[in-house]
Amino acid sequence: xxxxxxxxxxxxxxxxxxxxxxxxxxxxxxxxxxxxxxxxxxxxxxxxxxxxxxxxxxxxxxxxxxxxxxxxxxxxxxxxxxxxxxxxxxxxxxxxxxxxxxxxxxxxxxxxxxxxxxxxxxxxxxxxxxxxxxxxxxxxxxxxxxxxxxxxxxxxxxxxxxxxxxxxxxxxxxxxxxxxxxxxxxxxxxxxxxxxxxxxxxxxxxxxxxxxxxxxxxxxxxxxxxxxxxxxxxxxxxxxxxxxxxxxxxxxxxxxxxxxxxxxxxxxxxxxxxxxxxxxxxxxxxxxxxxxxxxxxxxxxxxxxxxxxxxxxxxxxxxxxxxxxxxxxxxxxxxxxxxxxxxxxxxxxxxxxxxxxxxxxxxxxxxxxxxxxxxxxxxxxxxxxxxxxxxxxxxxxxxxxxxxxxxxxxxxxxxxxxxxxxxxxxxxxxxxxxxxxxxxxxxxxxxxxxxxxxxxxxxxxxxxxxxxxxxxxxxxxxxxxxxxxxxxxxxxxxxxxxxxxxxxxxxxxxxxxxxxxxxxxxxxxxxxxxxxxxxxxxxxxxxxxxxxxxxxxxxxxxxxxxxxxxxxxxxxxxxxxxxxxxxxxxxxxxxxxxxxxxxxxxxxxxxxxxxxxxxxxxxxxxxxxxxxxxxxxxxxxxxxxxxxxxxxxxxxxxxxxxxxxxxxxxxxxxxxxxxxxxxxxxxxxxxxxxxxxxxxxxxxxxxxxxxxxxxxxxxxxxxxxxxxxxxxxxxxxxxxxx
Amino acid sequence: xxxxxxxxxxxxxxxxxxxxxxxxxxxxxxxxxxxxxxxxxxxxxxxxxxxxxxxxxxxxxxxxxxxxxxxxxxxxxxxxxxxxxxxxxxxxxxxxxxxxxxxxxxxxxxxxxxxxxxxxxxxxxxxxxxxxxxxxxxxxxxxxxxxxxxxxxxxxxxxxxxxxxxxxxxxxxxxxxxxxxxxxxxxxxxxxxxx
Numbered sequence: 029x030x031x032x033x034x035x036x037x038x039x040x041x042x043x044x045x046x047x048x049x050x051x052x053x054x055x056x057x058x059x060x061x062x063x064x065x066x067x068x069x070x071x072x073x074x075x076x077x078x079x080x081x082x083x084x085x086x087x088x089x090x091x092x093x094x095x096x097x098x099x100x101x102x103x104x105x106x107x108x109x110x111x112x113x114x115x116x117x118x119x120x121x122x123x124x125x126x127x128x129x130x131x132x133x134x135x136x137x138x139x140x141x142x143x144x145x146x147x148x149x150x151x152x153x154x155x156x157x158x159x160x161x162x163x164x165x166x167x168x169x170x171x172x173x174x175x176x177x178x179x180x181x182x183x184x185x186x187x188x189x190x191x192x193x194x195x196x197x198x199x200x201x202x203x204x205x206x207x208x209x210x211x212x213x214x215x216x217x218x219x220x221x222x223x224x225x226x227x228x229x230x231x232x233x234x235x236x237x238x239x240x241x242x243x244x245x246x247x248x249x250x251x252x253x254x255x256x257x258x259x260x261x262x263x264x265x266x267x268x269x270x271x272x273x274x275x276x277x278x279x280x281x282x283x284x285x286x287x288x289x290x291x292x293x294x295x296x297x298x299x300x301x302x303x304x305x306x307x308x309x310x311x312x313x314x315x316x317x318x319x320x321x322x323x324x325x326x327x328x329x330x331x332x333x334x335x336x337x338x339x340x341x342x343x344x345x346x347x348x349x350x351x352x353x354x355x356x357x358x359x360x361x362x363x364x365x366x367x368x369x370x371x372x373x374x375x376x377x378x379x380x381x382x383x384x385x386x387x388x389x390x391x392x393x394x395x396x397x398x399x400x401x402x403x404x405x406x407x408x409x410x411x412x413x414x415x416x417x418x419x420x421x422x423x424x425x426x427x428x429x430x431x432x433x434x435x436x437x438x439x440x441x442x443x444x445x446x447x448x449x450x451x452x453x454x455x456x457x458x459x460x461x462x463x464x465x466x467x468x469x470x471x472x473x474x475x476x477x478x479x480x481x482x483x484x485x486x487x488x489x490x491x492x493x494x495x496x497x498x499x500x501x502x503x504x505x506x507x508x509x510x511x512x513x514x515x516x517x518x519x520x521x522x523x524x525x526x527x528x529x530x531x532x533x534x535x536x537x538x539x540x541x542x543x544x545x546x547x548x549x550x551x552x553x554x555x556x557x558x559x560x561x562x563x564x565x566x567x568x569x570x571x572x573x574x575x576x577x578x579x580x581x582x583x584x585x586x587x588x589x590x591x592x593x594x595x596x597x598x599x600x601x602x603x604x605x606x607x608x609x610x611x612x613x614x615x616x617x618x619x620x621x622x623x624x625x626x627x628x629x630x631x632x633x634x635x636x637x638x639x640x641x642x643x644x645x646x647x648x649x650x651x652x653x654x655x656x657x658x659x660x661x662x663x664x665x666x667x668x669x670x671x672x673x674x675x676x677x678x679x680x681x682x683x684x685x686x687x688x689x690x691x692x693x694x695x696x697x698x699x700x701x702x703x704x705x706x707x708x709x710x711x712x713x714x715x716x717x718x719x720x721x722x723x724x725x726x727x728x729x730x731x732x733x734x735x736x737x738x739x740x741x742x743x744x745x746x747x748x749x750x751x752x753x754x755x756x757x758x759x760x761x762x763x764x765x766x
Numbered sequence: 767x768x769x770x771x772x773x774x775x776x777x778x779x780x781x782x783x784x785x786x787x788x789x790x791x792x793x794x795x796x797x798x799x800x801x802x803x804x805x806x807x808x809x810x811x812x813x814x815x816x817x818x819x820x821x822x823x824x825x826x827x828x829x830x831x832x833x834x835x836x837x838x839x840x841x842x843x844x845x846x847x848x849x850x851x852x853x854x855x856x857x858x859x860x861x862x863x864x865x866x867x868x869x870x871x872x873x874x875x876x877x878x879x880x881x882x883x884x885x886x887x888x889x890x891x892x893x894x895x896x897x898x899x900x901x902x903x904x905x906x907x908x909x910x911x912x913x914x915x916x917x918x919x920x921x922x923x924x925x926x927x928x929x930x931x932x933x934x935x936x937x938x939x940x941x942x943x944x945x946x947x948x949x950x951x952x953x954x955x956x957x958x959x960x961x
Contacts, residue, residue: 158953415952416858416950491928491929491945492921492925492928493928493945494946496925497946498954499908500828500904501884502954503826503828503908504828504884504955505856505954505955505957506826507826507832508957509822509957510823510826511804511817511823511853512853512957513800513803514959516957519822522822522826545912547905547921548909548913548921
């Protein structure tokens with residue numbers, strides 16, 4: 029372990045030293061000399077260079093942790109990062125420089141938004157809305173209770189102690205209480221991500237940490253204003269309450285407006301797919317900044333924007349843009365989180381500290397006590413209104429998971445020293461609380477979760493029958509509620525869904541997707557995921573065929589501009605049917621329907637190879653357009669029949685002989701090549717399946733005449749993504765060689 | 767009207783229903799007044815037309831099936847007891863009930879009975895299997911008219927593929943429960959009947 033840490037340490041020392049040397053270098057260029065061939069101009073590059081260096085260091089640290097096997101499973105990453113920050117700060121101080129403190133401006137405008145946007149965009153909506161009442165109660169009432177309890181308690185202690193603490197007045201205590209009692213989303217995310225706790229608890233704690241921002245903002249500004257002015261009237265208190273509603277609802281509305289704008293914009297991006305992700309990021313960031321202009325809750329604006337725009341944007345953008353958005357958000361939020369924790373460590377070394385044993389220890393005790401009391405008390409009241417009650421274990425995890433983090437630190441840092449003489453003492457106290465919660469609570473929560481046998485997150489993915497049945501139950505329950513005359517939240521949800529379907533979707537989703545029911549989109553997404561998985565599992569062996577198929581794809585891609593809608597649809601259907609068949613094939617040997625075949629392995633190997641080719645071709649078409657494909661079992665059986673080489677012409681019956689049929693011909697010829705040797709085996713299987721095939725052929729007629737109403741829009745959407753040919757080629761090659 | 771309604775319901779009836787369904791006294795009286803307000807014919811039983819008058823059921827995609835679920839096999843009228851029995855399935859599962867074993871058969875709102883109720887809504891011909899056609903009908907009701915038969919057919923095939931373990935191309939009740947074991951049926955199929 030030491031041998032691994034040593035190079036990292038050396039790297040750190042080297043970086044710090046080089047920074048120092050480069051700064052000194054700039055002082056030495058005053059005397060006249062010959063024309064400098066090589067000169068160093070560090071000052072010009074300084075800021076971007078340092079920023080990039082910090083980010084690089086943070087990312088290297090993240091890599092480094094996973095090289096040390098045992099450590100990352102015991103200690104959560106956030107603790108390690110703070111430790112590294114402390115180390116870095118110490119090193120910088122040893123060198124003689126002043127370590128940089130976490131600049132609040134930087135924190136609130138650059139580091140925090142990506143994390144919140146990531147959280148808001150991928151917020152699981154159903155659990156959130158089902159538990160919205162509980163979450164709001166914890167966020168609002170719980171935070172208020174915590175603030176006043178801690179503030180009053182501290183004031184009482186300060187009065188009793190006297191001495192250095194006597195100058196701390198009630199307002200300062202209340203302000204400090206409000207800052208220290210807010211559960212921090214960054215810390216909660218960092219710790220809870222690693223313990224894989226069940227969905228309900230996760231959404232409770234996490235939702236609380238997001239929504240309590242409104243309360244914190246109001247209390248913070250309220251007390252700051254009061255401290256500045258110096259006196260409080262009852263009118264001010266009333267205005268404070270009013271302010272809370274304005275802040276919370278105003279933030280949500282600002283976010284909603286920007287979300288709707290983003291969804292509307294994404295409707296028209298069919299021709300410039302490349303900048304689609306940019307709209308999502310920009311609109312969200314603007315929502316955050318706009319909310320901050322009016323001192324509204326920026327976090328709530330960001331969450332509202334992400335939640336609102338997601339379903340519409342996802343229906344409009346291409347699959348590649350969706351992947352881009354997902355990975356960019358994850359990347360930025362990960363980097364931000366790392367940087368925040370490292371800076372927290374560095375700032376600890378940097379900041380002026382005033383250590384007061386009483387104040388700090390009382391703060392920690394009060395925080396813990398108030399959190400436990402608040403959670404227990406609120407749960408007692410909430411359980412009367414919940415269907416699934418929160419058990420004692422749940423309450424414990426909710427109470428224990430209330431971690432404090434960098435938001436509290438930055439808020440204290442923003443306080444002006446004139447109004448608050450004890451700012452440094454507050455800073456020290458808050459850093460201690462943060463360290464305590466992150467280190468002690470963060471490290472022990474994982475063994476405690478195992479010890480108490482709290483339910484963990486269910487690992488499996490949703491199957492389509494679960495989705496069908498969930499929707500079924502929603503309709504059923506809404507109907508039963510109607511029978512009882514009871515207007516529960518399902519009634520309102522159904523109403524909103526109807527409103528959404530009738531008016532909103534029509535505005536915000538372009539083209540035909542606006543009519544698509546939720547079940548169909550879900551199904552298409554599943555199909556796409558399955559296709560990707562199959563491709564990835566086969567792609568390692570497919571490098572040989574990659575060269576051949578790339579050229580075919582290129583040729584066909586240039587020619588596809590000429591095909592008509594029906595032909596396109598036919599090709600897709602046939603390719604799709606192939607894919608469906610693969611899945612069936614791979615599972616079929618566990619059923620009792622097919623006769624056992626001793627040569628099954630060889631047959632499936634060549635067949636898999638053929639399927640791979642098909643899948644690759646299908647993927648190239650898939651990725652260039654939104655995924656909403658339909659299956660057709662009659663086509664599937666007909667395709668199987670076609671493998672028996674009876675009718676190379678049958679797939680092309682509805683097609684005239686055009687360049688496009690060469691795509692099909694290619695696929696069929698590849699079939700033939702690989703299948704010639706296995707003809708006998710095919711025939712045997714063909715015998716069993718013949719009746720099915722015939723039924724399939726008869727059943728094929730309706731499927732041929734049925735043609736999806738392909739819109740111009742849909743076609744243009746898929747064609748436009750072919751884009752400049754270069755882009756396409758690069759994509760295909762990189763994709764296939766992946 | 768409230769007092770008149772409750773006077774038609776005798777104490778012994780209330781006690782019996784309480785024992786059978788587990789509802790509390792106040793819940794039963796509330797639901798009785800609702801029953802009475804739905805019963806336009808004033809004959810102490812509800813017919814299909816009475817249900818169809820409820821606006822929420824008219825726009826619900828599963829409206830007809832829900833109405834049918836209230837009426838026992840082959841009958842056209844449902845009295846208050848039958849009404850309560852059906853509604854009892856949607857009572858939230860109490861914690862103390864979860865732990866104690868079945869005293870005389872399972873309570874009406876247990877997880878299995880909830881799932882059985884849902885299963886019966888899919889399975890119209892009561893052969894204890896959900897066939898592909900029955901599934902298609904349900905999908906068609908939920909999805910609307912814009913989607914083609916082929917699309918729905920492939921979804922139905924996929925669904926059966928996922929759930930079917932014994933290869934008979936139908937979903938039996940055990941397969942149904944197995945697939946839904948991860949879904950939180952206790953919460954999703956419960957209504958909070960206010961006290």
